[in-house]
Amino acid sequence: NHPQSYNCWLQYNAIDDVSVASFYRSFCQSFVVLCDRTPLINSAIDELQRGITSLLGETPTETGKDDNQLVLGTLEDVAQEDILDRISLANLNEEGYCIRMDERQHQLYVLGKTEKGILYAVFHLLRKMQLNEILTTEEVIEQPVNQIRMMNHWDNVDGSIERGYAGLSFFYQQNRFSRQWDRMHDYARMLASIGINAVTINNVNVHQVESEFITAAFLPDVARTADIFRAYNIKLFLSANYSSPMQLGGLSSADPLADDVREWWKEKASEIYAAIPDFGGFVIKADSENRPGPFTYGRTHADGANMLGEALAPHGGILIWRCFVYNCHQDWRDKTTDRARAAYDHFMPLDGQFNDNVILQIKNGPMDFQVREGVSPLLGAMKDTNQILEFQIAQEYTGQQKHLCYLVPQWKDVLNFDTYAKGEGSFVKDVASGSLYERPLSGIAAVANSGDAYNWTGHPLAQANLYGYGRLVWNPELSADAIASEWITQTYGNHATVLKTIKEMLLQSLQTYENYTAPLGVGWMVNPNHHYGPNVDGYEYSAWGTYHFADLHGIGVDRTMQTGTGYTSQYFPENEKRYESLEACPDELVLFFHHVPYTHQLHSGKSVIQHIYDTHFEGAEQAEQLREQWKSIKELIDEERFNDGLTRFNLQVDSAKEWRDIINTYFYRKSGIEDEHGRTIYS
Numbered sequence: 001n002h003p004q005s006y007n008c009w010l011q012y013n014a015i016d017d018v019s020v021a022s023f024y025r026s027f028c029q030s031f032v033v034l035c036d037r038t039p040l041i042n043s044a045i046d047e048l049q050r051g052i053t054s055l056l057g058e059t060p061t062e063t064g065k066d067d068n069q070l071v072l073g074t075l076e077d078v079a080q081e082d083i084l085d086r087i088s089l090a091n092l093n094e095e096g097y098c099i100r101m102d103e104r105q106h107q108l109y110v111l112g113k114t115e116k117g118i119l120y121a122v123f124h125l126l127r128k129m130q131l132n133e134i135l136t137t138e139e140v141i142e143q144p145v146n147q148i149r150m151m152n153h154w155d156n157v158d159g160s161i162e163r164g165y166a167g168l169s170f171f172y173q174q175n176r177f178s179r180q181w182d183r184m185h186d187y188a189r190m191l192a193s194i195g196i197n198a199v200t201i202n203n204v205n206v207h208q209v210e211s212e213f214i215t216a217a218f219l220p221d222v223a224r225t226a227d228i229f230r231a232y233n234i235k236l237f238l239s240a241n242y243s244s245p246m247q248l249g250g251l252s253s254a255d256p257l258a259d260d261v262r263e264w265w266k267e268k269a270s271e272i273y274a275a276i277p278d279f280g281g282f283v284i285k286a287d288s289e290n291r292p293g294p295f296t297y298g299r300t301h302a303d304g305a306n307m308l309g310e311a312l313a314p315h316g317g318i319l320i321w322r323c324f325v326y327n328c329h330q331d332w333r334d335k336t337t338d339r340a341r342a343a344y345d346h347f348m349p350l351d352g353q354f355n356d357n358v359i360l361q362i363k364n365g366p367m368d369f370q371v372r373e374g375v376s377p378l379l380g381a382m383k384d385t386n387q388i389l390e391f392q393i394a395q396e397y398t399g400q401q402k403h404l405c406y407l408v409p410q411w412k413d414v415l416n417f418d419t420y421a422k423g424e425g426s427f428v429k430d431v432a433s434g435s436l437y438e439r440p441l442s443g444i445a446a447v448a449n450s451g452d453a454y455n456w457t458g459h460p461l462a463q464a465n466l467y468g469y470g471r472l473v474w475n476p477e478l479s480a481d482a483i484a485s486e487w488i489t490q491t492y493g494n495h496a497t498v499l500k501t502i503k504e505m506l507l508q509s510l511q512t513y514e515n516y517t518a519p520l521g522v523g524w525m526v527n528p529n530h531h532y533g534p535n536v537d538g539y540e541y542s543a544w545g546t547y548h549f550a551d552l553h554g555i556g557v558d559r560t561m562q563t564g565t566g567y568t569s570q571y572f573p574e575n576e577k578r579y580e581s582l583e584a585c586p587d588e589l590v591l592f593f594h595h596v597p598y599t600h601q602l603h604s605g606k607s608v609i610q611h612i613y614d615t616h617f618e619g620a621e622q623a624e625q626l627r628e629q630w631k632s633i634k635e636l637i638d639e640e641r642f643n644d645g646l647t648r649f650n651l652q653v654d655s656a657k658e659w660r661d662i663i664n665t666y667f668y669r670k671s672g673i674e675d676e677h678g679r680t681i682y683s
């Protein structure tokens with residue numbers, strides 16, 4: 001029993017501010033529901049009652065229309081009432097909502113454009129209450145900026161989670177669904193509270209048993225899971241195995257142009273939709289990291305994706321095809337192959353060839369979720385193709401939920417990146433929202449960081465990434481600071497010192513992590529396979545295409561057109577020029593784009609080698625500061641979460657030292673250049 005850890009940001013602690021409590025109490029004695037009861041509306045009402053009971057100590061009762069109450073309904077339900085500024089509501093999308101105080105009858109209207117909006121309006125109201133904020137008489141009008149707001153779980157049916165750092169899967173155990181329906185329900189609530197509206201529940205690497213999720217053996221459990229999510233406006237998708245027709249259907253190929261294969265998928269889709277009428281569709285990882293795909297048959301990604309899209313289309317399903325396609329059997333001796341180029345090289349020529357219900361899912365960086373890399377040049381480049389941006393909330397390369405690393409600032413940098421695709425101001429966030437090219441389908445997906453740990457995320461502060469992802473994807477204009485404040489207050493209560501301390505920690509953590517790990521955008525330097533902890537040459541002579549090329553003179557990957565792999569040419573001209581030129585390239589990415597001598601002077605005025613030494617000494621110290629800051633609020637938060645945090649900060653401090661010393665020693669030995677400040681570098 002770990003309620004505080006488990007409830008994350010839905011603590012609903014009693015409101016201690018008397019005036020705030022009395023403001024809400026005056027509306028919350030009773031409520032009326034104007035629309036039909038559906039599972040979704042029931043979820044909204046359950047949440048409202050649960051939240052208010054706990055926040056105000058009184059359970060609101062359902063009554064008929066009355067004064068002094070909450071009024072729940074759709075905009076249509078109140079069409080006859082003269083309470084709203086209709087003009088501003090006309091264009092709301094179906095998930096939009098409005099909260100409006102009517103002072104005459106002293107009613108608080110909690111209205112959705114559709115029932116979906118009602119659910120989100122309820123969570124909005126409860127968030128305000130948890131934040132101790134009084135609603136003003138002005139209308140709250142909100143709608144999500146991104147249409148698809150997705151969570152990708154990399155859970156395997158054996159109960160493990162690929163890149164999972166928060167225990168095991170709560171979806172599966174020992175090759176079956178765990179049937180922990182209550183836990184799934186709690187998870188769905190949590191996701192809905194931050195606006196998530198789509199999930200995949202299994203790993204993109206679809207192994208033997210998971211391939212059978214789309215058969216009678218598993219479909220009833222999948223359908224039950226879909227029911228739970230549906231009641232929270234979350235559509236269920238599955239990762240599917242591209243070669244299912246062979247594995248499940250006994251066909252001799254999975255050739256996307258073969259009639260029997262096409263027929264097989266069509267029948268399969270009908271079977272799935274018979275079990276789950278609003279099934280979202282498939283996410284496919286094909287011809288990537290040894291997964292099967294259309295290349296085997298000499299077909300293109302468009303052939304493969306469209307074939308599946310066609311099978312799903314009659315049922316309203318969507319096919320999401322991942323662009324994480326590159327040569328993972330590279331020869332490290334071959335300097336002409338550049339993994340960063342791969343997604344663009346594969347997919348750009350296919351722009352315009354994908355069906356309307358097909359979406360390409362593009363990782364934020366062209367390599368793989370490093371603490372720092374360029375923004376994928378594929379984002380925005382394809383004008384005639386639906387695109388979803390992919391982030392990783394799971395901290396595979398950012399401390400694995402043992403280190404504190406608040407990722408919202410990184411995601412914001414990506415979203416605010418100007419691609420120049422349609423001239424200045426063509427931001428990645430506009431690609432994701434679909435507005436740049438007015439695409440019918442678009443959005444953002446992310447690899448989840450949740451597991452069966454009692455606090456869902458392992459590190460208690462990693463909950464901030466889960467929360468922050470949802471909030472940011474709902475509205476990319478929210479600042480990292482504002483999201484942090486919301487999360488801290490709801491999670492740890494309304495205490496100024498706690499707020500200030502944890503916020504400083506969160507906002508500093510990404511820079512700290514970057515300081516003590518791989519420098520200046522070069523990436524990796526981690527232990528192979530599990531990717532935790534420093535190992536500078538761990539991947540240097542491997543087949544994965546992730547090299548730093550450090551020698552006695554210098555380091556970095558030359559991705560220029562002049563002398564390197566030509567990757568810079570994949571950007572629109574403004575960015576291409578900026579990255580191509582060593583003078584113009586921002587410091588933080590210099591080793592991502594250029595191979596430079598250790599003595600190369602950065603814009604900061606420091607040499608590369610001195611920058612490496614300085615940031616590594618500083619980063620390790622900052623890790624210790626994080627631990628001190630955490631200790632300073634020991635008395636102000638509960639023991640369990642404090643101790644869970646402390647255990648992780650201890651690991652982080654040790655690991656940061658290890659990073660510092662291994663990196664500094666490595667480069668000292670390579671370069672023979674002394675630290676200007678004479679600090680300890682082990683020779």
Ligand code: GCU
Nearest residue numbers: 162163204205285324368396
């Ligand atoms: C990373 C990760 C893999 C994962 C892959 C993917 O490379 O290490 O575990 O399968 O990304 O996104 O498909």
